[in-house]
Amino acid sequence: MSKAKLIAIARDRLNALVQQKTLSYSSYGTLIDRWIVFVNFLANRKGVLKIDDIDREAVIDFGKSLTDATPAYAQNLVSAVNTVMTSLHFGAWDSVSATRECGIPHRDNVRVVPPGGMDEQEFRQAMIALDSNGLARGRVVAEAARYFGLRAKETSVMNYQ
Structure with a gap:
């Protein structure tokens, strides 16, 4: 083939x-x-x-x-x-673990600089807009994602208490 x-x-x-x-x-x-x-x-x-x-x-x-x-x-x-x-294989495949079986190192990149897509002032305005619309948890998730380099999925399941 x-x-x-x-x-x-x-x-x-x-x-x-x-x-x-x-x-x-x-x-x-x-x-x-x-x-x-x-x-x-x-x-x-x-x-x-x-x-x-x-x-x-x-x-x-x-x-x-x-x-x-x-x-x-x-x-x-x-x-x-x-x-x-x-x-x-219509679901019948036994997946290979990249880290355990292939010896690929775990990801260890931690963001030390916020992304440059939106400057700090624009980001702050967006956070204020979330707060004023009753979306405080959304603000916390967005801030954690931006400042800690986490993915949205990771930040949304964290306990922020």
């Missing part, structure tokens, strides 16, 4: 998920881009180009080969392969 065929199989399956509205177009594109990296690895390193020959060991080998990538990117690549394989 060619690389193109292996990519096409993943595209078809992920596109079905987009049509079912269980996957966004953005996620589809990201997953395909990362799947292509994996397919290239298979072609260059393993000679495996059949979907039936892709097993957990192939994914673990792929993860272990990502020594030059940042931990976040390496974890994203392994996660994308897990997502594609899960979709190809």
Whole structure:
């Protein structure tokens, strides 16, 4: 099977998920881009180009080969392969842990400088607007995300008492 065929199989399956509205177009594109990296690895390193020959060991080998990538990117690549394989196996795929099985380090980047998309004055005005509309918890979540470098999901589940 060619690389193109292996990519096409993943595209078809992920596109079905987009049509079912269980996957966004953005996620589809990201997953395909990362799947292509994996397919290239298979072609260059393993000679495996059949979907039936892709097993957990192939994914673990792929993860272990990502020594030059940042931990976040390496974890994203392994996660994308897990997502594609899960979709190809209709949920029957046993996911590979990027950190435990591939030896990819945990992410450790902590923001020390707030993002530059909105200056401090604009951010303060937005926080005042949240407060004045009775959204104090939203303000706390936004501030924690901005100043601690947390994701919105992480900040929204924290106990701020």
